[in-house]
Amino acid sequence: xxxxxxxxxxxxxxxxxxxxxxxxxxxxxxxxxxxxAESGQAILMPEPEKKVLDHSQNQAENVSALRAxxxxxxxxxxxxxxxxxxxxxxxxxxxxxxxxxxxxxxLFPQGRETMVIDIGAGPNxxxxxxxxxxxxxxxxxxxxxxxxxLPFLDSSLDGVCACGVLEHLKKPWIAGQEMMRVVKPGxxxxxxxxxxxxxxxxxxxxxxFTPDGLETLFSGLNTVRKGLASGPGSALxxxxxxxxxxxxxxxxxxxxxxxxxxxxxxxxxIKYTDAFLLKHPKAFRAPLGSxxxxxxxxx
Numbered sequence: 001x002x003x004x005x006x007x008x009x010x011x012x013x014x015x016x017x018x019x020x021x022x023x024x025x026x027x028x029x030x031x032x033x034x035x036x037a038e039s040g041q042a043i044l045m046p047e048p049e050k051k052v053l054d055h056s057q058n059q060a061e062n063v064s065a066l067r068a069x070x071x072x073x074x075x076x077x078x079x080x081x082x083x084x085x086x087x088x089x090x091x092x093x094x095x096x097x098x099x100x101x102x103x104x105x106x107l108f109p110q111g112r113e114t115m116v117i118d119i120g121a122g123p124n125x126x127x128x129x130x131x132x133x134x135x136x137x138x139x140x141x142x143x144x145x146x147x148x149x150l151p152f153l154d155s156s157l158d159g160v161c162a163c164g165v166l167e168h169l170k171k172p173w174i175a176g177q178e179m180m181r182v183v184k185p186g187x188x189x190x191x192x193x194x195x196x197x198x199x200x201x202x203x204x205x206x207x208x209f210t211p212d213g214l215e216t217l218f219s220g221l222n223t224v225r226k227g228l229a230s231g232p233g234s235a236l237x238x239x240x241x242x243x244x245x246x247x248x249x250x251x252x253x254x255x256x257x258x259x260x261x262x263x264x265x266x267x268x269x270i271k272y273t274d275a276f277l278l279k280h281p282k283a284f285r286a287p288l289g290s291x292x293x294x295x296x297x298x299x
Contacts, residue, residue, distance in 0.1 A: 011029065012151040018151075041137060045146055092268055097192075103190055115159075147169060157182050158183070158187045158188070160187075161189075162190075163191070167207045172217065185297060192289060193209045193290055215292060223292070228289065230278075232286040240267045244263040245260040
């Protein structure tokens with residue numbers, strides 16, 4: 001683990017100092033132990049909450065008929081070949097995001113080193129300079145942690161990002177409080193969330209936010225900017241293939257997922273209309289997603 005990162009991580013339960021001990025980290029205050037994987041990833045999640053999360057992830061995987069089928073036959077040649085084919089056939093994402101250039105210039109100012117975490121980033125953080133935080137070992141993130149229990153000292157980070165995360169949380173207001181706790185005075189919190197997007201379990205899907213809703217959630221910050229992260233074109237590119245697959249699958253979950261691949265390829269170019277639709281004064285009537293950038297009050 002990076003030396004600077006080691007200096008600011010702490011127990012997610014009591015925020016006590018973590019001490020290395022036999023392939024684990026032990027809290028000097030409450031004696032909680034946290035595993036360090038062979039890969040060096042620190043698993044900073046309390047065991048009871050980790051077990052609930054693992055169970056929920058397994059349940060979420062069973063929502064998909066295709067995924068459930070391939071899980072049952074995951075070691076067969078057919079399943080391996082089909083997974084490879086599915087990856088090759090998956091159409092480009094239906095989301096056309098508003099440019100993050102100005103946001104990244106604020107989070108990572110030129111000529112100054114900043115420490116910014118990206119919660120739920122998986123292997124693709126918002127910037128190569130960001131530190132990915134995730135809940136699965138497969139993500140490759142150096143720290144595995146829950147957004148509601150961030151393992152960082154108070155006011156220790158220059159920025160926090162969470163793109164496509166808050167909708168999956170049962171208590172996003174607690175995660176919001178945690179983000180505001182760990183960011184330094186003058187530091188930033190950047191959020192992207194879906195609005196008119198279908199339910200997608202990972203492992204939960206419980207929330208949707210407008211730009212104003214995000215501002216309310218982070219009312220402890222000064223709003224720098226808020227608005228639509230993706231617009232009506234992306235919303236239609238998401239809804240239309242789902243609608244077509246529902247109509248022509250005649251009640252079959254398996255056929256729905258197969259047809260969705262086909263219709264998604266046919267309709268994904270619609271998302272590019274957001275290049276100009278996001279500038280329309282009435283784009284808020286049917287946006288796919290929202291964003292918010294807030295700054296912690298300087299002392």
